[in-house]
Amino acid sequence: MPLENKLGITNSATLAKEEERISKTRAVELFESGLLASLPAGTFGTLCRIHAHLFSDIYDFAGKLRTVNMSKGNFRFAPLMYLGAALESIEKMPQSTFDEIVEKYVEMNIAHPFREGNGRATRIWLDHILKTELGVVVDWSLVNKEDYLLAMERSPVRDIEIKYLLKNALTDKVDDRQTFMKGVDHSYEYEGYFAYKAEDLKK
Numbered sequence: 530m531p532l533e534n535k536l537g538i539t540n541s542a543t544l545a546k547e548e549e550r551i552s553k554t555r556a557v558e559l560f561e562s563g564l565l566a567s568l569p570a571g572t573f574g575t576l577c578r579i580h581a582h583l584f585s586d587i588y589d590f591a592g593k594l595r596t597v598n599m600s601k602g603n604f605r606f607a608p609l610m611y612l613g614a615a616l617e618s619i620e621k622m623p624q625s626t627f628d629e630i631v632e633k634y635v636e637m638n639i640a641h642p643f644r645e646g647n648g649r650a651t652r653i654w655l656d657h658i659l660k661t662e663l664g665v666v667v668d669w670s671l672v673n674k675e676d677y678l679l680a681m682e683r684s685p686v687r688d689i690e691i692k693y694l695l696k697n698a699l700t701d702k703v704d705d706r707q708t709f710m711k712g713v714d715h716s717y718e719y720e721g722y723f724a725y726k727a728e729d730l731k732k
Contacts, residue, residue, distance in 0.1 A: 532645055534587050552583045552649060556713040559583070559653070560706055570661035571624045571633065571654075573616045573642070579657075580643055580650040583713075588645065595644040604685070606641035615640045627699075630658050631692050635684045652712040660703045669711035671698035 531544040538544040559565060559582050568575040581592025590596075594613075599606045607615045619640060622633045634655045641647050656666040672694055680690035702708050 532588065535589065536587060548587055551586050553713055555583050556710060560709050565657050570658045573620050576650060576654045579653050580646060583650055584646050590644050594642055597644065599641055607639060612640060612642065616642060624658050624662055627663060627696060628692060630662065631695060632688060635688050635691065638681060639685050649713050656712060664703065665699045665701055666703050666708060667695055667712065668698050668700040668708050
């Protein structure tokens with residue numbers, strides 16, 4: 530069953546197509562508006578602004594914390610009761626080096642604060658930190674999608690793989706729209722690769 534959405538779509542495949550189309554249009558607006566440059570790098574508030582900008586036309590929960598526990602395979606993302614504390618800790622993590630930034634990115638992925646669209650929003654958030662702190666971004670066209678997803682799946686235990694993949698894809702083309710947009714590709718999302726399970730806490 531598709532997530533409840535503002536578009537009234539009841540077919541999962543149709544929703545996925547519309548979600549990608551609309552979120553990419555909004556991502557272009559985000560890039561061209563200069564909004565990101567006005568936001569502090571590495572904060573959860575900035576991630577919320579990014580997520581809301583991408584998905585507010587589609588979901589009521591855009592930019593808001595998820596209200597369900599979520600898991601992927603045998604891995605559970607941060608439990609709802611600890612999510613707030615986890616996000617506060619992540620926000621305080623250092624971000625002055627490449628390794629620190631990727632470690633912060635991995636922790637945010639483990640937190641998985643939103644019901645949907647975590648990957649797209651968090652990749653923009655990652656590039657914003659890299660651009661602000663180091664003057665580089667990831668050229669996602671150089672990152673093999675399957676390698677990325679597997680590396681992210683293993684990153685809570687071993688982050689050397691994701692660091693290697695991303696470090697070899699860094700570019701100083703920080704103001705290139707095509708490079709920016711590649712990170713918004715839905716095929717890099719877990720939703721398109723691994724099965725999610727959400728449990729309503731009221732049940």
